[in-house]
Amino acid sequence: MAAIVHLEKFSRTYVTGEVEVHAVREVDLEIQPGEFVAIMGASGSGKSTLMNTIGCLDRPTSGTYRLDGVNVGDLGRDELADLRNEKLGFVFQGFNLLSRTSALENVELPMLYSRPRLPGQEHYERAMQALKLVGLEGRADHAPNQLSGGQQQRVAIARALVNNPRLLLADEPTGNLDTRTSIEIMGVFQTLNAQGITVVMVTHELDIARYTKRTVVMRDGKIVTDQPVTDRLMAEAELQRIDREHQAIRLQP
Amino acid sequence: MMIFAILKIALRALRRNALRTILTMLGIIIGVGAVIAMVSIGNGAKAQVEAQIASLGRNVILVLSGNVSRGGFSFGFGSAGTLTQGDYDAIRREIGGVAGASPEVRSSAQLAAGNQNINTQVMGVGVDYVEIRSWPVVNGDNFTEQDVRTANKVALIGSTTSQTLFGDIDPVGQIVRVRNVPFTIVGLLASQGMNMMGSDQDDILLVPYTSAMKRLSGGTSFRSLNVQAENAKRISEVQEQISNLLRQRHRIVEGRDDDFLVRTQQEISEMATSTSVIMTWLLGVIASVSLLVGGIGIMNIMLVSVTERTREIGIRMAVGARGDDIMMQFLIEAVLLSIVGGLIGIAIGVGSSRLVSMQMGWVTLVSPESIIGAFLFSAVIGVFFGFYPARKAAQLDPIEALRYE
Numbered sequence: 001m002a003a004i005v006h007l008e009k010f011s012r013t014y015v016t017g018e019v020e021v022h023a024v025r026e027v028d029l030e031i032q033p034g035e036f037v038a039i040m041g042a043s044g045s046g047k048s049t050l051m052n053t054i055g056c057l058d059r060p061t062s063g064t065y066r067l068d069g070v071n072v073g074d075l076g077r078d079e080l081a082d083l084r085n086e087k088l089g090f091v092f093q094g095f096n097l098l099s100r101t102s103a104l105e106n107v108e109l110p111m112l113y114s115r116p117r118l119p120g121q122e123h124y125e126r127a128m129q130a131l132k133l134v135g136l137e138g139r140a141d142h143a144p145n146q147l148s149g150g151q152q153q154r155v156a157i158a159r160a161l162v163n164n165p166r167l168l169l170a171d172e173p174t175g176n177l178d179t180r181t182s183i184e185i186m187g188v189f190q191t192l193n194a195q196g197i198t199v200v201m202v203t204h205e206l207d208i209a210r211y212t213k214r215t216v217v218m219r220d221g222k223i224v225t226d227q228p229v230t231d232r233l234m235a236e237a238e239l240q241r242i243d244r245e246h247q248a249i250r251l252q253p
Numbered sequence: 254m255m256i257f258a259i260l261k262i263a264l265r266a267l268r269r270n271a272l273r274t275i276l277t278m279l280g281i282i283i284g285v286g287a288v289i290a291m292v293s294i295g296n297g298a299k300a301q302v303e304a305q306i307a308s309l310g311r312n313v314i315l316v317l318s319g320n321v322s323r324g325g326f327s328f329g330f331g332s333a334g335t336l337t338q339g340d341y342d343a344i345r346r347e348i349g350g351v352a353g354a355s356p357e358v359r360s361s362a363q364l365a366a367g368n369q370n371i372n373t374q375v376m377g378v379g380v381d382y383v384e385i386r387s388w389p390v391v392n393g394d395n396f397t398e399q400d401v402r403t404a405n406k407v408a409l410i411g412s413t414t415s416q417t418l419f420g421d422i423d424p425v426g427q428i429v430r431v432r433n434v435p436f437t438i439v440g441l442l443a444s445q446g447m448n449m450m451g452s453d454q455d456d457i458l459l460v461p462y463t464s465a466m467k468r469l470s471g472g473t474s475f476r477s478l479n480v481q482a483e484n485a486k487r488i489s490e491v492q493e494q495i496s497n498l499l500r501q502r503h504r505i506v507e508g509r510d511d512d513f514l515v516r517t518q519q520e521i522s523e524m525a526t527s528t529s530v531i532m533t534w535l536l537g538v539i540a541s542v543s544l545l546v547g548g549i550g551i552m553n554i555m556l557v558s559v560t561e562r563t564r565e566i567g568i569r570m571a572v573g574a575r576g577d578d579i580m581m582q583f584l585i586e587a588v589l590l591s592i593v594g595g596l597i598g599i600a601i602g603v604g605s606s607r608l609v610s611m612q613m614g615w616v617t618l619v620s621p622e623s624i625i626g627a628f629l630f631s632a633v634i635g636v637f638f639g640f641y642p643a644r645k646a647a648q649l650d651p652i653e654a655l656r657y658e
Contacts (some may be wrong), residue, residue, distance in 0.1 A: 057571065057651045078575045085573020096568045096655065100269065110572040112258050159572065 002069055004167050005031035005054055009063035012049050023049040025221040026063065027091055033166075036193040037200045038209035038229075041218035048171070050218065051202050055088055055169050056080045068166050085113050089160025091201075093172035095152040097144040104140040107131055110163045130158035134188055137146045150181035157188055161197075168192065170201035174208050178241060186211040187235030211235060256585075263586040266558070268638060280547025281634065285598025285627045286605060287540035292623040293606035295533025297616035302529055306447055306522040308454075310386045312352070312485055314492050316478040316499070316520065319512035334474030335512045340502055341478055343554070348494045350487040355379030356462045356475040364458060365430045366418040373414050375431055375458045378479075379464025383409070383442070385481040393425035393440035396461055404463040408436040411457035412444040431440035433530075434468050448600045488517050516606075541630075547594070548634035555587050555642035566646055567654030580647035587639020588632060595631030599624055 008027040014021045024046040041047040052058040053065055056072055056089045059080075068087055073209050075083065084090075089110075097106045107127040111118050118126075131137045133160055134154035144152050153173060160168055170189070174182035190211060193199050201212065210233045217225040267274045318336040342355050352636055358377040363370060380398055383390060396407045407428060415424040415438075422440045436458075445454040466472055482491045496515050499505075559566070566579055603624075606617040 052652055055571075057655075078577070081570065081573050081575040084571060092655070096564070096571075098568065099567060101265075109569070113569070113573040113575070113578055163573075189429050 003030045003066075004033055004068050005029065005200070006066040007053075007060075007063065010050075010060050010065055011062045012053060012058065012215065013061045014048075014094055024053075027221075027223055029216065029223065029226075031167075031198065031200060033198050034191070034193070034196055035198055035200075036213040038212040038215045039200065039202045039218065040204060040206075040209055040215055042204065045218040046221040047218050048201050049221075051169065051171055051200075053092060054167075056083050081113070082115060085110055085115075085163060087166045088169045089157075089163070089165040091156050091160050091168070091170040091173045093175035095144070095149075095156050095176070097152055097159075099145065099156055100143055102141045102143055103131065103136060103147065103158075104128070106144070106155055107158045107162050108161060114163065127158070130162040131155070132230050133161060134158045134193075137201075138248060142202065148181075150184055153181075153185050154188065157185075157192075162198065166198065168197055168199045171190065172202055172204070174203065174205070179237070182208060183211075183235050183238050183242070187239070190235050197249055207233075208234070257387055259582055259585050260329070262591070263589050264563075264580055266586055267589065273554060274590065277294065277550050278590055278597065279590050280550040281594030281599060281631050282598040284540065284544030284547040285595045285631050286318035287543055288537055288627045289599060289602025289619060289623050290605045290609065290617075291536035291540045292533055293602070293617040293619040294609060294615060295529060295536050296618035296620055296623075297610070298531040299526055299533060300618050301616045303522065305471045306525060308387070309518055309521070310388075310481065311518075312482040313385060314480040314482060314488060314495065315516045315518070316343055316480060316495060317514040317516070318474065319514070320366065320477060323589060334472065334476075335503065336475040336478055337473070338475075338501060341475065342469065343498060343502060344495060348491060349484045350491050350494075352481045352483045353381030354384050354478060354480045355382035355385055357382070357477045357479060358462055358465050358470060358472060360465065360470045362432050362458075362469060364414070364418065366427060369418045371414065371417050373411075373456050373458060375460060375465060375469060376554075377462035377469070378459050379480070379520075382459065382479065385479050388445060389443045390440040391443045392423065396439055401461040401463050404467045405461060406434060406436045406468065407439045407461065408465060409440045409442050409459040410438050411442050411455040411456035411459075413453050414458060416442055417456075432469060433458070436464075458585065463568060483572075487520070492517055499597065532648045540573075544627075544630060544634060548591070548638040551587055551590050551635065552638035552642060554590075555583060555639055556645070558586070559583060559642050559646040562646075563649065563654050563657040566649050567651050567657065570649070570651035571655060576647035580643045583643035583646045584636065584639045587643065588635035590650075591631045591635030592628075594626050598631070599627060602627070 007027055009026045009028065010024060011022065011026055012024045014023055027050065039047045039050060043084070049058065053060060054067070056067065060073055067083065070083065072083070098109070104124070104127050107130050108123045111123045111126065128137060128140065131140055134157050136151060136154050136158065139147060139151060144155070147155065153205055174185055177185060186208060189199050189201070199212075203209055210229060210231060213232065214228050215225070216223055277326065316336065316576055336356070341354065343617070344351065346352055355378050359373050361372060362375045363372050373658040378402060380395060383395055390409060396405070399405070400407050408431075410424050410429070418424070419427060419428060427438050428435050429438055430436070442455070442459070460469075480491065480495065482488045492515050499513050500511065505511060515589070540623055569579060603619050606619055609615055
């Protein structure tokens with residue numbers, strides 16, 4: 001099976017004034033369909049640069065990046081935009097929903113930019129379906145400020161899924177959430193992954209990375225470890241365990 | 254992206270900052286309103302001048318006697334008294350294509366009838382005068398050649414003067430004393446309204462020019478001669494002939510200035526309307542400047558809007574919006590601002606021109622061209638001043654935009 005993400009000798013260099021910053025140096029990475037990968041590392045390790053490149057927001061300075069067989073290095077701004085629209089779904093740390101805009105319309109957003117255009121009725125149907133997938137079909141007409149953090153992140157996930165992307169990218173998706181909500185969100189990702197969706201996420205929390213299937217650790221622009229998760233956590237079981245603990249605390253006098 | 258979706262986004266963005274939107278639009282509203290109101294005032298003035306010139310009569314050529322300047326002070330054309338009975342007779346006798354001609358002498362005099370008296374303009378004219386001016390006698394009759402030859406004491410009275418002196422009584426047959434000389438009124442003139450200087454043309458008494466010169470003013474020369482050409486085609490030919498004839502009669506050698514002035518109605522009309530055309534343009538241009546300022550206001554607010562919504566732009570780009578999509582969104586927003594402002598401005602412009610004509614009694618003329626022009630201009634302003642901010646938005650780097658706080 002062809003790899004979804006194929007990076008070969010990927011480097012990204014920023015020029016700030018007279019100093020050249022090598023954010024990522026000659027990284028090779030391959031991600032197959034159906035994988036659930038956590039990219040980890042301290043700040044400045046190059047994980048964000050790697051993520052931006054995988055997300056087609058940025059292009060390699062040297063080396064090649066193929067997304068689902070398409071060579072990204074050759075593409076212009078418009079073609080990158082189309083690629084993001086068609087093949088990628090983004091989930092951000094800060095949710096990045098449009099304020100004072102209903103959950104439904106937020107989820108419909110990527111379809112506004114789809115080429116060829118979709119009929120309006122299909123916008124509605126697909127957006128509702130995506131909201132159902134994250135369990136928020138009852139909140140379709142709520143604005144982001146009427147939703148909890150976890151619910152907002154679910155809306156963002158629904159938005160990322162609405163164009164049936166080949167790859168779901170999440171940048172610190174649990175960074176702004178409490179422990180329990182974080183586990184719930186990881187549960188959503190696990191469910192989606194079980195349905196065959198490829199997920200790549202950036203995180204610096206080891207606990208969160210344990211819900212994925214493979215961890216890639218970066219340091220100083222290079223991959224230092226790349227291994228499968230052996231002691232994998234399942235969100236559903238974890239939530240039950242937390243509930244039991246809470247109950248136990250409450251039972252103590 | 255569908256135009257409907259863009260419009261929806263733009264409307265929402267504009268509604269979100271309702272006060273700011275209204276204030277920004279105000280520039281365009283005032284600009285468009287001012288252009289329409291000013292142009293309507295200018296056009297009204299022009300139409301009025303044209304109507305007044307038409308009231309001079311048709312195919313009229315005006316011969317004014319030369320001007321007197323004494324000590325560097327010019328008294329204007331008509332003051333020198335260079336036109337004589339001889340000139341008048343020569344014109345009648347020698348020039349072809351003339352339908353009618355009449356001398357004109359003017360003086361101001363005290364009129365009295367019964368216990369009423371009034372100071373008004375007394376004009377000495379020929380028999381053809383009312384015909385040339387297309388100024389019908391509505392009651393009674395015009396005086397005759399006989400009256401002119403004998404300097405008879407007969408008069409035609411203007412409607413305002415008649416009203417003042419006789420009220421509702423029929424003035425025909427009544428006696429009016431002009432500087433104590435009794436004149437019999439033989440006819441009442443139709444009402445003409447105001448002339449282009451704003452004075453009442455109906456406040457007048459017309460008497461045979463011979464009577465005016467012998468019995469009232471005592472002069473021997475005419476202020477001007479009114480000549481009517483047979484038809485419009487012959488006007489310049491007649492004008493040329495009169496000029497040559499008078500130069501000959503006045504012994505004006507080649508290279509010297511004429512001591513008279515021959516003007517056709519066409520020329521007078523052009524001179525008079527040219528000022529109002531210039532005024533219309535001037536008013537329009539001044540008003541357009543405020544439209545331009547309104548456009549700068551739009552640009553300013555759109556730049557603020559782009560900065561404020563950098564993150565939103567980043568989100569849209571991340572989910573696949575092309576630069577063109579973002580550009581279109583902001584451009585539509587700017588154009589919407591200017592077009593809605595333009596429409597409100599049109600309403601206000603039309604309304605205020607109505608108000609001006611009602612309150613101040615000016616003639617205003619709202620032309621469809623000025624409405625269409627102002628509307629298109631405001632749309633163009635929206636595109637022009639919205640372009641730079643929209644392009645700035647479209648060229649944002651998605652990574653930077655997403656990170657923007």
